[in-house]
Amino acid sequence: MLSARLVAPPFESGSVWLVGAGPGDPGLLTLHALRALERADVILHDALVSEEILSLAPRARLESVGKRAEGRRTPQLRINQRLIALAREGHRVVRLKGGDPLVFGRGGEEALALAAAGIPFRIVPGISAGIGGTALAGIPLTHRTLARSVTFATGRDAAGDLTDLDRAVSGDVLVLYMAGRRLSAIAARLIAAGRDPADAVALISDATRADQKVTLTTLRDAADVPPSAAPTLVVIGPVVALRAHLAPLLRTEPMTVIPLHHEARSAG
């Protein structure tokens, strides 16, 4: 039945691939990402990348550089230095990040550090949560008559001076990353900036995973939603209402990863 063979570009020794792991479902990895995991010598990964996805890297040494249990995070400068050092030692290095490496992922800073150090690198785009998580929640980001532009911003910045958010509010659909804990303040700010308090709001936690949760509210009532510790995406705009029509027939089961040789990593 196989009628074609896929040939991946070389993964040079002494180079770094900045790889997006997608929002959670292993089936949303790209073919480039899977091949990179299979060929990597060392993988520096965020805490958001699941064990399931990491199990697809049979031979790599894994280094976690995300938030650890105690809530500390490896400083960005240290991550950049580590990537450069590992590449100079001749390894095939993967920097594995949830979602897409360049959409609020600080992959741009890593790429600039690698380029300044003369290290060859590749960027493997990933499905960003703002696109993949909304799709699996039954919320089309664009719709000819409802929404012809979409703006991505972060809830984190919104906690600062909110300047960016004020400017972003004008887009038809607003997608806010990492906004779960600050929804109340964000909603108040958007209403003050002129947005309709009746605007539909969806909160999507653990996007695209089997335990994905979607909560619907409005800007006016957003303050009543209990803050969530899970990574939460917030979508604001008329397209949120389409979920009611789509969700009943929408299939969302993720791909699953079944470990075959659990001892392989320690043996390798």
Add this chain to the structure above:
Amino acid sequence: MLSARLVAPPFESGSVWLVGAGPGDPGLLTLHALRALERADVILHDALVSEEILSLAPRARLESVGKRAEGRRTPQLRINQRLIALAREGHRVVRLKGGDPLVFGRGGEEALALAAAGIPFRIVPGISAGIGGTALAGIPLTHRTLARSVTFATGRDAAGDLTDLDRAVSGDVLVLYMAGRRLSAIAARLIAAGRDPADAVALISDATRADQKVTLTTLRDAADVPPSAAPTLVVIGPVVALRAHLAPLLRTEPMTVIPLHHEARSAG
């Protein structure tokens, strides 16, 4: 070396999967997309989806519904009806679209038609050209100090009353799909709306393919760029300047597809 096995969710007979094929490079297909191509009975595809990617569907009947040589396009209503009819005949149907199905892809309309007809469906997000094409051009969409929000819109709408574009201009980074032919009018409009004429602009054609072309200009000089017939993405904002630092060491070779049994389709 294989330490894990990936198990895909069922592709039910009589269901439709709306699948994003990504921007061009077959390596940017997701694992879900590849499995869907392998299992599909019928594939309705856009003209933008390459022969290379279609060759990964060994057993499916292919129906082109995109722009044909003479420039005609199957009306959206006919596509919706065809998807419903094929599903009702019991086929596993893939609707294959360039990029992501819900980002300016009218996949939302197809999903609503399927839901209204009671047809089970799945949405398989794809790498949108705005994310994948910019990454492989060495342009990070977000950067902590340069760009903390990004707005996606279409050049097509911009040719209408331009209302959407006026509202979208406020975002830090503006990504315009299908904007190559109208760049001159768009640039004039953005400058009139208050954007700095010195703002950096990148035009990306045939994004992520081996023959990808990137042209740099400014809003002021955009009118001098010859209009292109190729699908062109326009990026406006300070992050465009990062390309000069990243491009020299950035690797961008696509994955290639080598046909093994060219006679398989006609035989099957």
